Amino acid sequence: xxxxxxxxxxxxxxxxxxxxxxxxxxxxxxxxxxxxxxxxxxxxxxxxxxxxxxxxxxxxxxxxxxxxxxxxxxxxxxxxxxxxxxxxxxxxxxxxxxxxxxxxxxxxxxxxxxxxxxxxxxxxxxxxxxxxxxxxxxxxxxxxxxxxxxxxxxxxxxxxxxxxxxxxxxxxxxxxxxxxxxxxxxxxxxxxxxxxxxxxxxxx
Amino acid sequence: xxxxxxxxxxxxxxxxxxxxxxxxxxxxxxxxxxxxxxxxxxxxxxxxxxxxxxxxxxxxxxxxxxxxxxxxxxxxxxxxxxxxxxxxxxxxxxxxxxxxxxxxxxxxxxxxxxxxxxxxxxxxxxxxxxxxxxxxxxxxxxxxxxxxxxxxxxxxxxxxxxxxxxxxxxxxxxxxxxxxxxxxxxxxxxxxxxxxxxxxxxxx
DNA sequence: AGACTGAACAATCCATTGATTATTCAGAAA
DNA sequence: TTTCTGAATAATCAATGGATTGTTCAGTCT
Numbered sequence: 192x193x194x195x196x197x198x199x200x201x202x203x204x205x206x207x208x209x210x211x212x213x214x215x216x217x218x219x220x221x222x223x224x225x226x227x228x229x230x231x232x233x234x235x236x237x238x239x240x241x242x243x244x245x246x247x248x249x250x251x252x253x254x255x256x257x258x259x260x261x262x263x264x265x266x267x268x269x270x271x272x273x274x275x276x277x278x279x280x281x282x283x284x285x286x287x288x289x290x291x292x293x294x295x296x297x298x299x300x301x302x303x304x305x306x307x308x309x310x311x312x313x314x315x316x317x318x319x320x321x322x323x324x325x326x327x328x329x330x331x332x333x334x335x336x337x338x339x340x341x342x343x344x345x346x347x348x349x350x351x352x353x354x355x356x357x358x359x360x361x362x363x364x365x366x367x368x369x370x371x372x373x374x375x376x377x378x379x380x381x382x383x384x385x386x387x388x389x390x391x392x393x394x395x
Numbered sequence: 396x397x398x399x400x401x402x403x404x405x406x407x408x409x410x411x412x413x414x415x416x417x418x419x420x421x422x423x424x425x426x427x428x429x430x431x432x433x434x435x436x437x438x439x440x441x442x443x444x445x446x447x448x449x450x451x452x453x454x455x456x457x458x459x460x461x462x463x464x465x466x467x468x469x470x471x472x473x474x475x476x477x478x479x480x481x482x483x484x485x486x487x488x489x490x491x492x493x494x495x496x497x498x499x500x501x502x503x504x505x506x507x508x509x510x511x512x513x514x515x516x517x518x519x520x521x522x523x524x525x526x527x528x529x530x531x532x533x534x535x536x537x538x539x540x541x542x543x544x545x546x547x548x549x550x551x552x553x554x555x556x557x558x559x560x561x562x563x564x565x566x567x568x569x570x571x572x573x574x575x576x577x578x579x580x581x582x583x584x585x586x587x588x589x590x591x592x593x594x595x596x597x598x599x
Numbered sequence: 600a601g602a603c604t605g606a607a608c609a610a611t612c613c614a615t616t617g618a619t620t621a622t623t624c625a626g627a628a629a
Numbered sequence: 630t631t632t633c634t635g636a637a638t639a640a641t642c643a644a645t646g647g648a649t650t651g652t653t654c655a656g657t658c659t
Contacts, residue, residue: 216642220621230634232623241621272587335588343587346578350554352564360556374550382586383476383547384539420612423650434604436653445651604657612649619642627634 199237201227203251206244214295215245215302242306245299249310256285257317264325271329272380278321279347283354283372287365290358297358319344350379403441405431407455410448418499419449419506446510449503453514460489461521468529475533476584482525483551487558487576491569494562501562523548554583 205226209218220241224231238244263277289296303310322344326337337343353360354372363371409430413422424445428435442448467481493500507514526548530541541547557564558576567575 219619231621232635233633235622236633337587342578343582346575346582349557349575350579350582352557353553371550371553374546375554378547378550378554378586379582380587382582382588383541383584384586424652425650435651436605437603439652440602600659602657602659604655606653606655608651608653610649610651612647614647615645617642617644619640621638621640623636623638625634625636627632629630629632 198227199247202234202237203244203247207248210245210248210299211293211295215299242302246303246307246310249299249303253314257321259285260318260321261324264321265328271325271332271334274325275322275380276376278325279351279354279372279376280369282318282351283357283368284365286355287357287368315348319348322347347379350375402431406438406441407448407451411452414449414452414503415497415499419503446506450507450511450514453503453507457518461525463489464522464525465528468525469532475529475536475538478529479526479551479584480580482529483555483558483576483580484573486522486555487561487572488569490559491561491572519552523552526551551583554579 202223206218206223209223209226220234221231223244224234227234234244238247260278260281263281264274266274266277269277319341323340326335326340326343330336348355351372354368354375357363357365357368361368406427410422410427413427413430424438425435427448428438431438438448442451464482464485467485468478470478470481473481523545527544530539530544530547534540552559555576558572558579561567561569561572565572
């Protein structure tokens, strides 16, 4: 069992190197197998198919991301509003930098999104859980009370789509995207009327 | 001059029929010319190229749309909030129905967006003008006061991307999209705190 | 002179085909 | 028995070149 896991891990590492260097399409199962000193056929005892290796790599990375989001959502000593802001900014920056550093990641994301349409939904649902935790906490501390938290989380995701897959919808630079997210967030939190208090507080 | 315009119009009408029936790629300049009983070369006295005919068709249609938006933005007897809602819903419904009725329209939109990247920006800028007019009016009537109206308009567009090209980002049905837009709009107007008053008013 | 034509050209498309590759599985090795 | 191999298969990809099509322009017609 531990044996099996270590082989799986070896395969994933080999594939990770190939995928990020040559791209998903340009690496063959035979190459990954050779890197692991095994036959192509043997890969299929550990993964149902090529795409599943990619998904495994993506998920591994995504779990780390989720962890860091959870941490941001619960940072003590920060207002709920600040933490919400931190969450969405982290989301934007992570994907932006990831695609900047590993341009091949875009190909992988595209392939997975295309062949496994539910995958993106699963990611969104995971993040919504974090939003809901944050809202629960905010309610307890009397910062704001949201009646339908799950729905509200969906609405926030809907309104911030552009910042979740930044390079996909626009060719804006990161600073411009950040300024725009800042503006959207201010609207989402305070509403059009602005309420008066702390219009600058959010920009800090 | 009037002569020239009528020929242009004839070309546009012929192209419109072909494009919506067979698609942009599948109709040839020769066919459009034949429909107008003229040679292919003659088309180029009226349009710089094939894409410009498509753009002309799109723009004609878009101008009508803009007009209807302007009307909605200025409907007397409605609150600014209601009118803002009407605007965004009209936007959603129009594109949704257009693509449902003319599936070929998607191809044309894609081609134009790809070859003329500035076109989409021009459309967005036009609509922002309407938002700004609406905000001016709202300010005058004391409904809400927005400091930077142009920027606020940009933020609203940013937050409602998903509903501007509905079939592009999701496979949701119109009713689901409407419910989602409704939720996003409520957030945008009232903010997360909800302010207390009229949580149901927006859903009416 | 101005309006228009249609053959010519270059760019693009697209079907065909030959090569590559993901996946399977009968059987070898341990 | 369990683990693994590697040739066989079917699906996909990439190259090719022949046909199609957007665009031009020398020249005809009015």
